[in-house]
Amino acid sequence: MAVIGIDVGGTKIAAGRLGTDLCVERSVVIPTPHGGIKIVDAIAALCADLGSDSTAPITAIGVGLPATIDAVTGRVAHSVHTGMVDFDAAGPLETRTGLPVVLDNDANLALLAEHRMGAAEGSQTALLLTLGTGVGGGIVIGGQIFRGGRGHGAELGHICVDGDGPPCQGDCPGHGCLETMCSGTAITRDLRAFAAVNPNTALGALHAVGKLDSRSGLALARDGDSDALQVFAGAGRWLGVGVASLCNAFDPDVVVIGGGVSDAGEVILGPARKEYLARALPPTRRAEVVRATFGHEAGMVGAGILAADAI
Ligand SMILES: [Zn+2]
Structure with missing residues (x-):
């Protein structure tokens, strides 16, 4: 089993494939395009690239966005740096990749990593x-x-x-x-x-x-x-x-x-x-x-x- 983690920043997108032990197997960094649709396109291309040489099947995609995600609708509510407003990012990505996609705010995810196995562990x-x-x-x-x-x-x-x-x-x-x-x-x-x-x-x-x-x-x-x-x-x-x-x-x-x-x-x-x-x-x-x-x-x-x- 492998998963893909994507971190969309204001200036660059970091994408990585993580194996069962949650170690990064391969990662790619590209500049962040402006606008929701272009960002979705870029993420779909990164997922195709990271999946192309994976020995294990990719089972899900996690995406961190510099944005607030509405907990009720699951849509991107607002993003200071990417121009996304009331935007459905997960739907088009699931259609493009055929995989389940989960979204969260990028800093929440950074803290999730630090809390699970880093500086804030325990x-x-x-x-x-x-x-x-x-x-x-x-x-x-x-x-x-x-x-x-x-x-x-x-x-x-x-x-x-x-x-x-x-x-x-x-x-x-x-x-x-x-x-x-x-x-x-x-x-x-x-x-x-x-x-x-x-x-x-x-x-x-x-x-x-x-x-x-x-x-x-x-x-x-x-x-x-x-x-x-x-x-x-x-x-x-x-x-x-x-x-x-x-x-x-x-x-x-x-x-x-x-x-x-x-x-x-x-x-x-x-x-x-x-x-x-x-x-x-x-x-x-x-x-x-x-x-x-x-x-x-x-x-x-x-x-x-x-x-x-x-x-
Ligand atoms: Zn401010």
Whole structure:
């Protein structure tokens, strides 16, 4: 038996085939096309590719979307980053692939993977933030994923940390949402803003040739560039502001940080932890703030677990 796990992100789709032990046998990454139909087409093609050399039959497909899924209708209700609104993603995919398809929010699935066999394993109360194009959120309460009243909750990236902060992304009408302060998009914006007024720096030099983003900025930070380190620390402090509020609200055992930006490790987690410990109420400072075990593969692995659980 094998299943396919698909993680649709704001900028890329990661797809993997998982065997009976839920280990990833093969994975593929492609850029995310814009619009629901194009995304469904891309997922169907990825499933055909991953099924083509599988020794075991594929039995189900799990798909994580950067979207809220309506628990009653099963339709994609809303997605800040992909343009899907009240969209049936599972139906056309089942028709195209002939296999059962299960959907969930991408961050819920990242937390499912971390809770089943990663950084939040065995926890009764856990939170996850995925730092990528946006900031996704997941909540475990009583050992189960909590999705809100009708499946639209746990959007922890859209809690407000600065009421007068920058406008949020996509069609989120908020200002100063957590994702406007510590997502990869926010870090790229802040690195470029610094570079624009400080052209005679390493960041300025990268910006001048159009090669400055959160990834290249992180490479500089890892080499010890103090300007890059400062920008990542700034994003980390905002992450800590959000984590402190979330810990006061949920009193979690663990807060797991995943997504592409979590590759920065202590460059961002160190300042985040310091800020969280300085702000959270004393009893809720017990939560550990740790990096996701599955890194950028968490959503894909979680989607595979959802598919395996469904059959
Ligand atoms: Zn927002």
